[in-house]
């Protein structure tokens with residue numbers, strides 16, 4: 231298979247696109263032909279080094295956000311079959327620690343992260359535990375699904391599981407322009423809550439307004455707490471989602487109404503926050519930490535976003551900034567590091583194209599990959615129709631002399647995959663971002 235490998239720490243140029251032996255699914259695992267793989271900040275941080283997850287080692291295949299088709303199953307797999315179109319929960323709990331035994335796998339002390347400290351989705355094939363796959367509703371595009379696991383998982387855990395956001399509440403979300411902030415706006419709006427977003431630039435604020443924010447704050451120019459209170463009848467907001475850390479922690483606390491909740495889930499501005507204790511306890515503030523999504527919560531999040539395939543109204547549509555072929559992973563990292571992305575950067579492996587593979591493994595069964603995008607039946611027995619995005623054309627190779635692209639692909643529908651291909655080929659494309667339709 232083709233894969234992108236970190237063999238040493240450094241810049242994007244250290245990502246090597248190379249041939250590797252196909253992985254084989256072990257006991258309880260399924261082999262997935264990756265159709266789309268989202269790029270995350272952790273991919274960049276671990277590529278640069280030296281800060282890496284415990285258990286990380288080189289060489290490493292990044293990629294935590296994976297959507298694809300099951301093309302082989304290892305021994306002992308139940309509830310998944312060849313051809314299932316699935317999205318992967320990257321947090322793999324150990325299954326036998328105290329937390330796992332009581333169903334609190336989100337707090338597993340020995341959790342592994344697919345694409346973090348075990349092989350990920352920057353590849354044509356990846357083997358993952360069958361229990362950590364979630365079958366997509368019919369018609370859901372792999373590209374849209376690959377935009378969800380990390381960003382929407384974090385926002386879901388923060389807003390819903392820990393923050394318990396309600397329809398009659400107002401939430402303040404920091405970090406406008408980030409994947410988590412967009413996910414939070416989508417989820418909060420779908421709940422029925424009112425959303426205020428703080429961003430570092432007016433451009434990001436304007437973009438968040440188009441994503442669905444009811445109001446925006448420029449956190450570089452405005453007094454965030456004063457403005458948040460002003461925007462909510464002078465009493466402050468019910469919930470703050472802070473994935474920025476110390477830079478806005480004080481502002482977060484003072485943006486809250488009496489007995490408000492501050493849910494924090496990131497440390498991009500540092501790992502240590504100082505705050506005024508008397509304000510926090512006099513106002514009855516609740517501090518809530520939010521980590522990764524457990525298996526059950528992940529499934530609930532996917533169902534919430536894409537529905538059960540019965541055509542519920544207002545399907546959630548992730549924002550995709552750029553589509554690139556897997557071979558252009560370095561360009562994707564350049565784009566992320568530019569700080570200009572407005573939405574998800576998604577890689578499309580060559581496995582999205584039909585290719586011959588072995589028919590069977592020694593222990594499990596394997597389907598021809600060319601069949602994987604055809605209609606099939608999931609565990610529920612529902613037809614799983616292939617989405618047009620799953621037959622994305624092969625992205626044209628970018629001439630080696632071409633400079634990394636600085637524009638942004640306008641991806642207004644899955645049929646615009648070719649637009650992103652043109653971008654990767656060095657063509658000029660207007661800046662901006664849009665939605666990928668999740669329905670055929």
Ligand SMILES: [Zn+2]
Nearest residue numbers: 324327330338
């Ligand atoms: Zn565990």
